[in-house]
Amino acid sequence: MPMMFEGGVEPMEADDYMDQVETHLTSMDVTDDHSVTNQHKVEEMSWEMFKELFYEKYFSDTKKWELRKQFDDLIRGNMSVTEYENKFTSLSRVAPELVRNEVDKTRKFVSSLHYQIRPLITAQYFKVYAETVERALMLEAEAKDRNAGREQWKQKKNT
Template sequence: MPPPAPPPEKSESEQTLDHIAKFVKLMPTLFEGGPDPLVVDSFMDRVKKHLNAMNLALDRLKIILVTYNFTGDAEIWWTTMSHTHNVDTITYDAFKKLFYEKYFLVPKKRKLKKEFDGLKQGNMTVTEYENKFTFLLRFMPEIAKNEEGKTEKFIEGLDFSIRPIVTVAKLIEYAKAMRKALVVEAKSKDRKAIKESYKHSRSMGAI
């Protein structure tokens, strides 16, 4: 018997529907719009994760999938954009630029930039400081892309008990500066623990 004929190749629209079904299954969350940068950034972070998992190459398909999850104000906005922009040829980077211009409002950007500019370690551990630094850095792409500038800013905000030692190391790579700060912090804690232990043993001996 002759081998069974291969199934007919799906049309472009059928393939698109398959991708939409897969994307919605991976990411059921809808985006309604609104000025909260945390909601906007969280939505786009999840979008990036799932688009990468699907390994899509076509910008047009990526845009179709993302905007399929728009509802409310976001859906109305994108409908308006489709009348003023050629959405069939727009790149995904250009789409993201339009998206962030709409939903990542200037006053929110200024507030986050001010918080980032004034960020200091203070009473935080190095890990806690680094977590907050990384979070705010997501909203500062011009700094995030500059490895040396990012590292300098991170070191600048470290506690004075740590900063001079890290500064002397003259590190320009962010990961190395962070590891150095963690090492300095750990050694400082060890010294404090030894000192406290010594004080305790002397006080016990004096009894």
């Protein structure tokens, strides 16, 4: 069953769709040497040409620039570490030159963590992105536990 793309204004959905299609084609052993026929079988085109036309229509350079700016300006703020990591991973696809290796990716991730978590991660200087994310999640959970304990103590004190 071929995947359908309904269009829309969210360029990351277009990029996600293209990633899914490429994954399926790779699993079916369809390489760049094969050709992809358009839906109406009017003409055959190469996969690269299809991707170029697809991105031209659904993922303009302007949208890429806007998303790149979002990635440049990304800070955790009130997001949980999980939400931040998901957004970080999604937006990093439009700026691969900023996260070209594990160290760059880790530094960029850590630089926008919450001020209470960042020094604890920086002090240990993880070079592997997955380890850094895991440590940030653990620190966030510890901070929530501490805050919950403080709130319970305040409530007991006031009663």
